[in-house]
Amino acid sequence: xxxxxxxxxxxxxxxxxxxxxxxxxxxxxxxxxxxxxxxxxxxxxxxxxxxxxxxxxxxxxxxxxxxxxxxxxxxxxxxxxxxxxxxxxxxxxxxxxxxxxxxxxxxxxxxxxxxxxxxxxxxxxxxxxxxxxxxxxxxx
Amino acid sequence: xxxxxxxxxxxxxxxxxxxxxxxxxxxxxxxxxxxxxxxxxxxxxxxxxxxxxxxxxxxxxxxxxxxxxxxxxxxxxxxxxxxxxxxxxxxxxxxxxxxxxxxxxxxxxxxxxxxxxxxxxxxxxxxxxxxxxxxxxxxxxxxxxxxxxxxxxxxxxxxxxxxxxxxxxxxxxxxxxxxxxxxxxxxxxxxxxxxxxxx
Numbered sequence: 380x381x382x383x384x385x386x387x388x389x390x391x392x393x394x395x396x397x398x399x400x401x402x403x404x405x406x407x408x409x410x411x412x413x414x415x416x417x418x419x420x421x422x423x424x425x426x427x428x429x430x431x432x433x434x435x436x437x438x439x440x441x442x443x444x445x446x447x448x449x450x451x452x453x454x455x456x457x458x459x460x461x462x463x464x465x466x467x468x469x470x471x472x473x474x475x476x477x478x479x480x481x482x483x484x485x486x487x488x489x490x491x492x493x494x495x496x497x498x499x500x501x502x503x504x505x506x507x508x509x510x511x512x513x514x515x516x517x518x519x
Numbered sequence: 520x521x522x523x524x525x526x527x528x529x530x531x532x533x534x535x536x537x538x539x540x541x542x543x544x545x546x547x548x549x550x551x552x553x554x555x556x557x558x559x560x561x562x563x564x565x566x567x568x569x570x571x572x573x574x575x576x577x578x579x580x581x582x583x584x585x586x587x588x589x590x591x592x593x594x595x596x597x598x599x600x601x602x603x604x605x606x607x608x609x610x611x612x613x614x615x616x617x618x619x620x621x622x623x624x625x626x627x628x629x630x631x632x633x634x635x636x637x638x639x640x641x642x643x644x645x646x647x648x649x650x651x652x653x654x655x656x657x658x659x660x661x662x663x664x665x666x667x668x669x670x671x672x673x674x675x676x677x678x679x680x681x682x683x684x685x686x687x688x689x690x691x692x693x694x695x696x697x698x699x700x701x702x703x704x705x706x707x708x709x710x711x712x713x714x715x716x717x718x
Contacts, residue, residue, distance in 0.1 A: 415597075
């Protein structure tokens with residue numbers, strides 16, 4: 380299991396809206412991941428070997444994340460004009476893709492949340508791990 | 520597609536079993552000046568039926584915090600993970616947790632009837648409150664909380680596959696959204712965060 384320190388939680392956890400800071404507009408580059416499998420390492424957590432699982436997990440409502448090239452993990456709340464799905468399980472089409480997104484970053488309770496305004500660049504699946512695991516990642 | 524479109528049953532084809540204590544998501548950058556604003560707007564009035572068969576509204580919970588999760592009792596995937604996480608969080612909070620009403624709002628009213636919800640929620644936590652209702656009532660609640668639920672296919676066992684929102688909402692004593700938590704969040708971390716809001 381991955382260990383991710385909850386750095387500075389006590390310092391940033393606030394109880395009143397009056398103390399809330401506005402989000403920061405950022406560009407994040409990284410791989411779209413299935414947050415559950417990534418954090419728990421139940422299955423091959425990244426790349427093409429995990430593509431099918433990632434789609435099913437996202438379809439089931441498991442939050443989708445981005446493993447950033449900066450080493451951080453971001454939780455995706457929204458994509459584009461999606462305004463009805465807070466959990467945003469609908470970004471199936473870009474699961475496992477390497478993307479660059481423009482988004483608002485909300486850091487709250489030690490978690491990095493993104494509401495994505497747009498996908499600036501989509502390189503597709505570039506993390507080809509399926510040979511390593513003997514997985515057929517894209518079906519027959 | 521709303522909850523009403525989910526007739527025929529819901530089954531989640533998630534692949535993971537059991538409760539998982541997931542450590543917190545990395546936040547190792549310089550802390551901003553204060554936490555960011557809540558990234559979503561969610562919550563609002565609802566009028567539903569609890570697992571004891573009693574009508575309840577959001578106003579019945581005024582003065583208490585609410586941990587609200589939308590899912591369904593027989594979900595084999597993210598729902599039990601989120602709900603068990605909520606249960607573990609309550610246990611960690613101990614007496615402090617008595618100020619919180621943990622709530623499961625079903626997205627499967629056909630299966631999650633009053634008769635079925637009681638035994639189901641009792642298996643998860645003795646204080647977990649199951650809420651069901653008519654499709655119209657549940658659709659209204661889901662809309663207020665910006666919950667989406669959509670049947671997207673079928674398993675080989677001919678069970679529907681449904682994608683649905685799965686974040687846990689922490690509502691304040693005034694019924695307004697304080698924050699949300701991922702369903703995979705470590706209960707210790709969630710409990711610490713809740714203490715921060717309750718203090």
